[in-house]
Amino acid sequence: MSSGHNPQECKPEVVVSTSEELVISADPVHPANLICELCRNFYSLGWVTGTGGGISIRHEDHVFIAPSGVQKERIQPSDIFVLDRVTRTQLRRPLKPLKQSACTPLFYNAYDLRDAGACIHTHSQHAVMVTLLWPGKEFRCSHLEMIKGMRIKGTEKAMSYLDTLVIPIIENTPDEEDLREGMEQAMRDYPDAPAVLVRRHGTYSWGKDWEQAKCQAECLDYLLEVAVKMKLAGMETTVEAGVAP
Amino acid sequence: MSSGHNPQECKPEVVVSTSEELVISADPVHPANLICELCRNFYSLGWVTGTGGGISIRHEDHVFIAPSGVQKERIQPSDIFVLDRVTRTQLRRPLKPLKQSACTPLFYNAYDLRDAGACIHTHSQHAVMVTLLWPGKEFRCSHLEMIKGMRIKGTEKAMSYLDTLVIPIIENTPDEEDLREGMEQAMRDYPDAPAVLVRRHGTYSWGKDWEQAKCQAECLDYLLEVAVKMKLAGMETTVEAGVAP
């Protein structure tokens, strides 16, 4: 929701195509179509209201990114930006005067540090409540079936029911893109973590492809919701090793 | 939900057209189409159940207003009233014997005092709970990402994560139109406020256009919902200056 400082945005506009070729497709699982459909889905889940949150999908060397500050449930494929995976330069921008999502550097953390194929950012209230109820640097839970829906690093093998899910919590910053460094540090400090929570803000999670990213975002949100309920009911969300849950 | 006292309603009916010209359009973002679509959206969010709440959109010199006491999720474009922006006279009324929304003078507060392009009234339960849990004259919250979705005065630049959101709370009155004066006074006393809460009743918020109004209504509702959760969990919704949140 704030202005983007991504250096690539300063490149001369003449090199950027506004052609719809890269974003218009009859294939329902084309990234540009998926972003629109999933944003409508996420809106109904309360993850992206008020233009907050979003999703980026990578397909081979192309990174598809939604515009900044628009109603996520109303995005059209023609509104989508396409970036080069490596150089981050815009290969395609919308004809409308839209700005590329300020989450871009955060999404690239997932692409660069985890080789993700998609990254989801939510403003889930469950995430906000968890970061308020867990004032420290991480959230932990264990012995919940839905942990099995999370993957080591977000992109590798599925976690076991016997694993403890540990998600780092970073402090929020006034500008979204300034979260980049904190998120990168958290991902390096917690190399197995499949997501990062941002205090008083929301979640970043990712997966090998859009299906895994969506599955993990749903499992994470479910776990955060249950964790809040447990905490408010006076229960611990982790069980000590050797103690039957 | 009560009878309207707007003096314009007493004008001889002969001058008011019932033609559909001003409200029937194939353009999905025509104000009459938008009011119907957004009311269905707001119904699913629980903002306008039981014929409560609504939205008014201004387009140049025309103000589009829904009828009073009807199911908001079932409004048709042909049910919409069109008023002159300045004189408030009806330029168009429905053929059906419908009454103009009793919220009209409240919507005009947003048009007159903030030069708004749209105004949304909700009966959100989160708003009712906030006005019960904050018995004083204002609601405050800070250090929540979604504050960045709110704008100074509702129509100017976006708030920062470091700003404290302050929304005045006015007392409810038996007749909706009698809220006009209290709302105006609150808007003058809190010139930067992007919304007004009505005790035991709901919200009024607005924006430069329907997109900003909708975005801010969603962000406001999100913040009210989180604030209730924080308060019930024993947490403060504001952080003192100089204290890390």
Add this chain to the structure above:
Amino acid sequence: MSSGHNPQECKPEVVVSTSEELVISADPVHPANLICELCRNFYSLGWVTGTGGGISIRHEDHVFIAPSGVQKERIQPSDIFVLDRVTRTQLRRPLKPLKQSACTPLFYNAYDLRDAGACIHTHSQHAVMVTLLWPGKEFRCSHLEMIKGMRIKGTEKAMSYLDTLVIPIIENTPDEEDLREGMEQAMRDYPDAPAVLVRRHGTYSWGKDWEQAKCQAECLDYLLEVAVKMKLAGMETTVEAGVAP
């Protein structure tokens, strides 16, 4: 959800038509179409899950009633029973071997004692919680805007913001039709009440027509939900006369 004891059901079946004439219509507000549409709406609100709850609509001398024990969100117009308003005999029954709703005598309380045009029965969890948190014979709330959506007796003039809403609570019985007497007594003891709550079960409310019945059912459910939240937060739901709310 239990067997019906209505004496009319014992009449010889030969006099009952299974013709679709009374229930098949292209008019979207034909009672048989409305019952199907509203049941889908009520399902999404959580009022009629698990085959519970329902709605009956009266049109002149015909009473339209859904079958018993079926998924309410999947009812088709051809599944609807049509009864004579006065004699309660079936004028039309479905070709399928369905039983008339066990709520029939309860719906008739609204038709007979309030001259209602429609009656809605919900299994709303908010109603169940209110009857648990208010263990006495009535529920009261005041000074909530949505009270203005309720009508004296359910069929007369709208209540004022300054009125106290009083809804009698009756005890549940093992068989739904055995609620008839308790509901009738409550309606006579509370002649102005627009609804009856059934302990650990749900609501019955009604209106002059389906639109008023739906509006009041929504306002009632909203008020019950807010009342539960207020009670659990330690607040009273009524304000003493002369004390500013």
Add this chain to the structure above:
Amino acid sequence: MSSGHNPQECKPEVVVSTSEELVISADPVHPANLICELCRNFYSLGWVTGTGGGISIRHEDHVFIAPSGVQKERIQPSDIFVLDRVTRTQLRRPLKPLKQSACTPLFYNAYDLRDAGACIHTHSQHAVMVTLLWPGKEFRCSHLEMIKGMRIKGTEKAMSYLDTLVIPIIENTPDEEDLREGMEQAMRDYPDAPAVLVRRHGTYSWGKDWEQAKCQAECLDYLLEVAVKMKLAGMETTVEAGVAP
């Protein structure tokens, strides 16, 4: 969400058809169509997010089962497995490289021990919370109208309002298929129980056919949700015999 150990899966693949004959039908209540439709319904109820949960339907000698680890709300009829009721061998498998649901042996518990026609597995958060708030081996509730939507054994006559619903709770295991034995034991120990809860995981419930299974899954979830609310409000969910509720 884990690999299946069902011995039938080791049979040579050559005998398994990938023909669509058994799963493609224009009939909306064909089991393959129903599984897809109901999974979309269950997704919106929060029962099967993150690829969790599911439903199996039996039609005569054919058992229809969804694939493992896929988004339940996006299943297509062509993704469905068909097994022989008795031998459990795959009669049909999808052309795509999908694995049969790890819930298969659990669904067969319902088919074998209760002669069910359909079995539903949810990851309902209400179930998780009940198993946390009731740390013993069973959950009990009584005097709630929705108990009448549950059936003795899940397949026989409907319960009465005066009956106490008793649902066994089994401990979760790291692999879903390892729940088979615990679930079977619970079904033998509680021969009248219409469902089994799995601690920190979810529910298994069933019915004579898909309609009864769906109805009971909805009633069960409603009861679990109300039970959590009652417990957190300090109320008991059972009433002692002879004591007026």
